[in-house]
Amino acid sequence: MELIINHLTKTYGSKTALQDISFRVGEGIHGLLGPNGAGKTTLMRLLATLLTPSSGTVEIGGVPLQDKARVRELVGYLPQEFAFYPGMTVYEAMDYLALLSGIGGRSERKRRIDDLLEQVNLMEQRRTKVKALSGGMKRRLGVAQAMVHEPKLLIVDEPTAGLDPEERIRFRRLLGRFAEGRIVLLSTHVVEDVESTCEQMTVLQKGSLRYHGRIGDLTAAAAGRVWIAELDRAQWERDRDRFPVLSAVPEGAGMRVRVLAGEQPFAGAQQTAPSIEDAYLHLMRREESYV
């Protein structure tokens, strides 16, 4: 199973949302990151056949995107905002969607739905109306509906938004299990989600491909550029705009800071190993003069 994207471009009128994007993704969980407006939603909607490319090609498991009927069988999509059937119970909504996906036998549907509700921890709510679910529960139901036809490519947009820490961990495990023999494309602003679930990731910025590869290589590229220091407040006020700041935490009378810098930014500052969040910011700011 492979997703192959070749010279993909999407314009909305005169606005170019994606510009000549090419990359390949194999089985497993793949992170998709980028600041607001980078083109992530556009890319996901293209893959889900909800939009048509302006140019370029996409193949999902050898099936070209133009073959919409076959692609829809292969793809599951959980958008950031999705409307469900508020008046139905959790089970009825799932059953209805399973039926729409062409899962014929009642007992086969029941088996799959019970299994999924168990996995997303909604078994107790199976008779609850969708409109009565909490935000986090709705997210979990959204994931279950995107998985019901056992897609080979599952696209999830900000899936952990609104989940509490325990649910978030549970959810990552669920995606991990589901990704065996499939591709899961995980779009998120939560860099931690990528760090703990993905081996590879793609970063978009202003519609262009900024990075595609292993997470370890991205952090390696920021090595030697992350510095920590303890400063007094006056020095901090004076120097705070000189470097991209990763974090700044008040400590006693001073500040404990973490910044990006090409060379030692302050006397006494020490280098530290980059986290993926540091590496992401380094990538975003690489063209600036600090390096």
Ligand SMILES: Nc1ncnc2c1ncn2[C@@H]1O[C@H](COP(=O)(O)OP(=O)(O)OP(=O)(O)O)[C@@H](O)[C@H]1O
């Ligand atoms: N229907 C549309 N018509 C015109 N421009 C659009 C349309 N949809 C998106 N855009 C523009 O295309 C660019 C990419 O948008 P997109 O929603 O794909 O980004 P994103 O990375 O998903 O952002 P976010 O993280 O904020 O959801 C943005 O500049 C956006 O304003």
